[in-house]
Amino acid sequence: MVVCVCNAIKEKDLRAAVRSGSEKPSQVYAQLGRKPKCGQCLSFARTIIENEVATA
Numbered sequence: 001m002v003v004c005v006c007n008a009i010k011e012k013d014l015r016a017a018v019r020s021g022s023e024k025p026s027q028v029y030a031q032l033g034r035k036p037k038c039g040q041c042l043s044f045a046r047t048i049i050e051n052e053v054a055t056a
Contacts, residue, residue: 003045006037014045018052025049 001011009032017028025045029035036042 003048004034004036004041006041007032007034009034009041009045011048014048015052018049019056023049023053 003009003011003014007029009029013032014028017031020031022028022031025036025042028045028049
């Protein structure tokens with residue numbers, strides 16, 4: 001599933017970034033070499049990050 005259309009970030013990439021230590025959307029985007037653009041994905045990204053951190 002695509003989380004961020006502007007940056008073509010897939011859910012699996014976001015989850016992998018969280019498993020590598022990123023715990024905030026800004027850290028995830030930086031780790032993936034991207035920056036949030038329109039911002040509509042941030043709430044969805046936060047939810048995925050929180051779920052991934054909780055199950056780690």
